[in-house]
Amino acid sequence: MSRSAHENALNTTGTPRGAAPAGHPHRVTVAVYAQDLVLRIGVVHQLRQRPEVELVTDAEADRAHTSLVVVDAVDDEVMALLRRLQHNGATRTGLVVGTFESAALQRVVECGVAAVLRRTEADQDRLLHLVLALANGEGVLPGDLLGKLLSHVGSLQRSAxxxxxxxxxxxxxxxxxxxxxxxxxxxxxxxxxxxxxxxxxxxxxxxxxxxxxxxxxxxxxxxxxxxxxxx
Structure with missing residues (x-):
């Protein structure tokens, strides 16, 4: 399947799969999209050590249970990728982001993002928690961001x-x-x-x-x- 320009910029992992035995019934397949090599390597290094996770290659990204989009900030390129992932019924999307605005939070939620994690907090345990929560159909959102989202939604209602x-x-x-x-x-x-x-x-x-x-x-x-x- 051909990739559009924004997907080429936000590369998937292209890395070997995790260390756990192949076919492990509880492993969650994960595709990682990142804006640059450093961001990608950081997240992949953390997740590939966990037997609960199977990192998929670029060719297999569309079948992943979860998709992690790792970026500095949410821009038009990132939004285009999130919208594409939203149309893939096989995956649930999480966002690992550097900086965030309240308005951007509503936009990414509307694009199907079910979990958000700040890059400064993206250690191995939190990344794994995010991946497993996505696979279980749950959402993850830091308390302060949830408060911002509720405040923003409230302002929308007041302006109705x-x-x-x-x-x-x-x-x-x-x-x-x-x-x-x-x-x-x-x-x-x-x-x-x-x-x-x-x-x-x-x-x-x-x-x-x-x-x-x-x-x-x-x-x-x-x-x-x-x-x-x-x-």
Whole structure:
């Protein structure tokens, strides 16, 4: 099966399987996706020592009971992978992440992520606990992140009377940054230079904002965002 560009960037383990005897009835198959080699090696090294786990190769990743996505932060590339994994009914997805925002937490939950672990806390025992919880159909979420998620959901409910409230509450950091630059009078090429994105990406992001919020143009989007305290 061919892999898309974002899956090539977020490589699966490609490592030998765990040390326990093949065919062990209680072993959980795990595919690891990571943004770079160092992240991958760290997680694989921890899990391959545990007889409860069987690390699968790239070719077998789609059959894994659990999929671990190991990243510094959640970006569009990571979201694309999470959405693909969500459509794979054979696997349940966990996220091991460096930095996290409340809005991103809701987005990854909506993409089927059932467990989240901070990279700073990702020792062998916690990784194994996450994998086994996923395999058992359970969820894992640090208490402070759960509190943030509940708070964020509450803000969505409070904004329900605003016909655009749901969309506004899920404005990403990148979208907010670009709207701020529009508000400061920068054009597309200048925003591209300041954000290190292509002009096409800038246009697409701003178009997505106006379409999602059902607004007329960039100026309308900026005015609406300002009135609602988003920028």
């Amino acid at each position: 009377l605003d016909p655009h409230g749901l969309a506004l509450s899920t404005l990403t950091a990148r979208e907010a940054d670009m709207l701020r630059l529009v508000a400061e009078g920068f054009d597309t090429s200048e925003i591209a230079q300041k954000t290190a994105y292509s002009e096409r990406t800038v246009k697409n992001v701003l178009h997505e904002i106006t379409t999602r919020l059902q607004l007329r143009n960039r100026a309308h989007a900026v005015g609406y965002a300002l009135r609602n305290g988003l920028i």
